[in-house]
Amino acid sequence: MSQWKQVQQLEVKFLEQVDYFYDDNFPMEIRQVLAAWIESQDWDTASNHESMATVLFSNLLTQLERQCLQEQNFLQRHNLKRIHQQLQVKYKTNPLHMASVISNCLREERRIIATASVQEQGPLEKSMQNSAAFERQKNMDNRVAVIRSSVQMMDQAVKYLEDMQDDFDFRFKTLQSRDPAERNTMYVKQEVTTLQEMLNQLDFKRKEILSKMVDVIKEIDALMNAQLSPELMDWKRRQQIACIGGPLLTGLDQLQNWFTLTAQSLFQIKRQLDKLGELILKVTYDGDPITQQKPQMEEQVKYLIYHLIKSSFVVEKQPCMPTHPQKPLIIKTQVQFTTKVRLLVKLPEVDYQLKVKTTFDKDLPPGRVNRQFFILTNNTKVMDVEESSNGCLSVEFRHLQLKERKYINGTKGNEGPLTVTEELHSLSFEAQFCMQGLNIDLETCSLPLVVISNVSQLPGGWASVMWYNLLTDEPKNLAFFSSPLRASWSQLSEVLSWQFSTFAGRGLNREQLNMLGDKLLGQQASHNDCQVSWSRFCKENIPGKPFSFWMWLDSILELIKKHLLPIWIDGYIMGFVSKETERALLKEKEPGTFLLRFSESHLGGITFTWVEQAENGEAKFNSVEPYTKSRLSALPFADIIRDYKVIADGIVPENPLKFLYPDIPKDEAFGKHYNSQQRKAFPYIPSVLIPISTFPIATPPPSSSPEPPMTPGMFDMLNQHLSPFDIETAMSSPYSD
Template identity: 50%
Template structure:
């Protein structure tokens, strides 16, 4: 990740300090256009060596020429004007004194690092303050929190690597086209010059190939780390929460809040969504330029399938019953329902993505799996099941999940006015005595479907 990219992520207070570093003598637009090249040069040495400073000065002008040619191809008149003006200013100010330019650039980069360190120190103080308020968090959860944050950080790093790869590929493509155009000019290049350019292109291609392999390997490692972190979320933390919920339903202590779990699920989901976009970008780069063996071509299907599998698994696991069915008249007895009496139930999606707001329509189903149970279990249990009464659900049995309905802004759907009514078969006796509560066990199921471009996921919880 380049220093310039890190600076752009800072808050407004620190960004203002960055703005104050640059003026017309060395404008910020040059810093922006040539960020990686500038950071790769030894400006401290150049500030003390006139020969090296002169060499870097001419290299800088050459870099600006390349940038101007790109704007020329893009037909961007305004940026052509700006880059040409910046080059003239550099020549006017530093042609006779390249050491002065090297000193300015060295000082700017040094001050940028100070600003970054200051911002990092402020951030660490804030994080430390938050951590001090959460000293009650168990060590296992602290470790999991660190893993989730590491996933997010890795995705950010991959984003910058892909941007660097795109810049390298654009530069390689530009150099190839430039060489082809020069070959067709009337005053052809000398053989020696042509070989030199070909060798330069070969080196650029090797660097490009290495960068592609590096990016692909980083995404593979990122997805494997995400898989392990996600497994801990789903198989450990979520299972423990459901167990605590079951205990609370039979008189145990109140269940813990879902907010921390939602925070982790959301960070991982956002990271996977970002990886999906990164893979699309890699595919675009592959379509523009490919070769054999191309690491993107070789690995893209595996990466796409793994990302889809992880996102689907995470979304499906995040669909939970936050508050079990309960009659308002008996709030201390969840899961015990009477026919003809209204009850409420609340669902929640632990992945809080803005694009899902008002996009998930949930439907309630009653005893969806009784028939399959009849088939699976033995004949005696089948006869026992046949004694169960059948019910219809009255009230609104569909609801759209949204963030406005919940007090904490989570993506939720609450069914407030549901009730059960028994189905009466023709000719059935109506004077049978009432069944006691424990004689019948039924289930409520909730279904919805997530639809996004290139992605359809069925969600269900009961």
């Protein structure tokens, strides 16, 4: 079943989540009409390769044009044409962004499908989708709008005050210019009285404006502390969870809108205070409220601007190697990686003015890590305006590269208790913001990074990234693995399911997670309250095995991704099931019923077990030796199931696999995945690679007669089907995994 069909069968509460991220990212109409084509493209890779993204963007437009021509419904055809034009405008100059958007949408669909299959959201999922979030955002929108309106009205009040003061100033200077001899006349006395009334009114108006300014400044201060900063921290936490496979990260554009409107209000108040400062140069008096209050208010406004701008400098895209787009925060030495920084305050006055410098392990205390690195490539770029998006100010470093620092004595630094993949590093970004006489040093940093020098260290590095971002939101806790926190099984199982939905297109259901819980923690009625240590998850070997739990699970993920993906997505691999449960499931089934599960004794192996009826009427179970990546590289797994044969006691080979558990005919389940391509071998006789298992031939008792020789007919039959160069022999029974 296609992914989009699975989405359409979800319950309403899950469909609402799908609707939410498509509204903000990509037209759902295109997802609907081009579902099969979209799912057949490699958007993950394209999101990090501009040439591939450009080709896919062009192909997408072509596919959409064809759909428009075929569409019979006038209104639908009109909508598709409109969307075609919108896509051209939005992504023509940045096809990478489009590829990234579609990749994220497909990933989010897989995660929601996985969540729905479990029937219960995990703790992280619930925390990322708080029902009160929508109300908070509405309240935030209203509050920012009220502040903005109040500041605009103060502009009018300051202008009115300026006009009042100009009128007073003119009449006062006119009176001063009159002949001293006329000062005691009735007219002059009336003018003095009028000027006094005007001054009283001017004083009242100044106090009124300053009082309103104080109220607005207090409101902005409260907004920043009580809502804006928590919303930013919430986004940063959601970014951490998204990095390890969690819900799609949205909301940055909304944050930028709030930050920008708040900054505009603060800078406008600063200009209003500057204007009031100009007014007192012309007219001031004893007890002038502007003279008394303005210095303190200016300091408060500068303080708020300083903290707002400082906090608006964020890492929009965490460091990531293009070769592993779904595993950010792992960097391999001398391999290019990308990262992106954004300023959430959008002000035209600072466009193209901010130069960002990036530094690796800035101010890292000596002895904190065993290895030290430096950036090999250009580490300085100017922030640019993204015309294709919402006009945000950002800079993307696409060609950064690390190199390990060599030491004179040949060592690599102090030896410590941490492994290479437990050492955490940081990438820092610096810039200087200058506007209206304010100079603000900006600095932000990435989430902690793991630096590897060999691809074999990637699984361990990813385990560290998952564990860190699952358990802490401290961005600078680089000593985390000196004393790593424990994870609850309810947290960890949710993240493990995300790994399968992200990397393999289908998450884990409750039964599969229970088996993993038993594997890691032992059999229990419930694992949710159990605590898992970092060492048990990743460092200690499974009892009786030469590998850890995570290495075993990661090898299965790799096997699925490279050799079993279509069958896994279809849900035909039960995968994580114990031998005891396997036999209980198959015991009452028809002979020839089989199921697929992952090997518990091999790294990255899959086996199948089928049930037969023994002579005494009892169920007999047979398991084939696990197929690993080396064997599956030569023959697709679906073809193995189709062609599998068993030879026992010289009997003609037969395929014992009839029904996929519970009762799906084998060809119905796997038929669409068979390799149907016909090889042209003329003038040679075609050959077929057939996987077989050989049951051991029992030694006949002494009294029995010798086995009769193979007849020529039987020899010709076997010779026709089996070639010594094409037979893949795999010992089956009595194999036990």
